[in-house]
Amino acid sequence: MRRIAPGRARGAPIMGAAARAAAARVVRAVIDRGRSLEAALTPELGAIAAEDAPLCRELSFGTLRFEPRLAWLAERLLRQPLPASARDVHALLLVGLYQLDQLGTPPHVAVSTTVEACRHLRQNWACALVNGTLRNFERYQPSLRAEAEASPVARFAHPPWMIQAARRDYPHEWQALLEANNARAPMTLRVNLRATSRELYLRRLAAAGISAAATVHSRCGVTLAAPLAVSILPGFDDGQVSVQDEAAQLAAPLLAPLPGQRVLDACAAPGGKAAHLLEASPQVGELLAVDADDRRLERLRSTLARLSLNARVQTGSALQPQSWWDGRSFERILLDAPCSATGVIRRHPDIKALRRPSDIQALASMQGRMLGALWPLLARGGKLLYSTCSVFPEENHLTVQEFLAATPDATEAGFTAAWGRASPVGRQILPGEGNMDGFFYALLVKH
Ligand SMILES: C[S@@+](CC[C@H](N)C(=O)[O-])C[C@H]1O[C@@H](n2cnc3c(N)ncnc32)[C@H](O)[C@@H]1O
The missing domain is CATH 3.40.50.150 (Vaccinia Virus protein VP39)
Incomplete structure (x- = not known):
């Protein structure tokens, strides 16, 4: 019998399940088929409802950002490894664990929507497995997190060879380097000084309610307090600014x-x-x-x-x-x-x-x-x-x-x-x- 989440009308779709299934397909395309994230994500975003797109993007980026850690967690939680034929389910489990371990999604939402995503992936057989694994993460979270601290792959969420190379090349900075890789990058703009000055553009941003600060090393850079679509940026279409890291x-x-x-x-x-x-x-x-x-x-x-x-x-x-x-x-x-x-x-x-x-x-x-x-x-x-x-x-x-x-x-x-x-x-x-x-x-x- 089909399980219904509390408060949901029988047969109504669970909000966000399609985004989670799409993110699982994206993650799988990257980790198994070697596709780039953007190449895998673009068709998925085109195929789902517009309101699901931001969540799908967030889950795809975030799951890949922490994939080595999430795979480590999944391995500990599963009684036996999933068969090679269940790679979609493996990817979905990573998406589920990302929500619980990193994103702070309320557990009842993360679990019910991720379980429902099994059906979107036509992997109905895996509903109980995904449900049990995510609930076990919740149950054993304190000890799992403590154990993860002792594993460099889980703690820094990088493949072992990258951790080794970072330690070798940057003996003093390797931890900060790996942690910085796991952070979200700022959105930085380059002001076209042929068209305007940085000071004037900062004022224009402030007038539009967009908070930003001048960069330190580039004399034409402006870093936004929060990323936003370029279509919202004043003067973008007229060439006053471009997106470019400092x-x-x-x-x-x-x-x-x-x-x-x-x-x-x-x-x-x-x-x-x-x-x-x-x-x-x-x-x-x-x-x-x-x-x-x-x-x-x-x-x-x-x-x-x-x-x-x-x-x-x-x-x-x-x-x-x-x-x-x-x-x-x-x-x-x-x-x-x-x-x-x-x-x-x-x-x-x-x-x-x-x-x-x-x-x-x-x-x-x-x-x-x-x-x-x-x-x-x-x-x-x-x-x-x-x-x-x-x-x-x-x-x-x-x-x-x-x-x-x-x-x-x-x-x-x-x-x-x-x-x-x-x-x-x-x-x-x-x-x-x-x-x-x-x-x-x-x-x-x-x-
Ligand atoms: C780091 S990106 C360049 C970014 C660019 N300078 C910018 O600021 O926007 C490297 C570029 O090298 C190009 N590339 C790869 N192999 C190349 C080759 N043999 N000859 C010329 N370009 C190549 C890639 O297509 C890619 O666009």
Whole structure:
């Protein structure tokens, strides 16, 4: 017989069950099929009722953020492991545990709606199992939480290899780094100083009832007290502001192209740094924005159009400039290299599930080859800014050191900064420092 939640008319749908089922499908697509969170979430949001979408998004992001801990809890609570054919149920259990362990959802709501979600997933057989497991979490919560404190995977909610790497690379900061990855990222804006001043824009936000504060290290940044849809932001459609983390806003002032100089942005899409470069240095001779991904370049084009900025846009590989370069050198090159994105886990919690330890060396090798392929395009006396949103030395100072050792006409151009920490080459910002994303910057000059 179908069980009815208290107070619910017989046959009426339980509110929120569809959102929970959709979140379970999203979580499963990421952890089992290696899909990105955004790619998995978009079709699910399109298929459920609009009022369920915010909850589905919250449960998908939150469950993936804490997935290593939730899987650890599920393993302890289940009498025997679930069969391989029950991966939807496994994912739903994680969604249920997230609500109880992290989100503070009232237990009766979390349990009844998550049990009901079994039916949405056509896994009616699992209702009793999900019900019993979630109720057992409630019952044994104090001892489970205490036990979790002693397990690094459960306590820090990261895969073991990431915890080991963080401990090795940041012996003093690794705990703060991992905890910052589990926090929600702020929404930070870049004010277009060609269109308005930061002070005026802050006043405009205040007049609209939106509380915000100026960033410390970027002179055009504004951090909102709470995230909101860009459609609500004053002046967004007219190009007065863009969404960009403060750490990413440090690239343009470091590269600082002079009037008339030719600039190459070799991995440019979706265009945040290219747009900032053009806003900050409107007199550049030309900016060539290259990226290997056509679809991401579409986003760059629409960003440039919204901001009324001009760049030459080219699909191509930074590894093979001979297929798109016209032979005229650039005085400034930005190589914002594809990377593990381990500095932006708080924005993309699926990185925890998607990255493998072997990815890091493969990425480092590609990043080194990109540096080597782009260096001949740089004019003598010109500067190349290398950046990643990774926290791993292999992708950052070690890649740059290896490149410098093999390239006699390349040296590091030192810069002073009040942010991050000095690396043997370049500077590293760890996630959460100054409420910024994790980023690495190294500035090189050609002799
Ligand atoms: C970190 S993102 C760049 C972000 C961009 N600079 C911004 O600020 O918006 C890295 C980019 O490298 C691109 N990419 C990956 N492999 C590439 C290659 N071989 N050549 C050029 N771009 C590549 C990806 O498509 C991605 O857009």
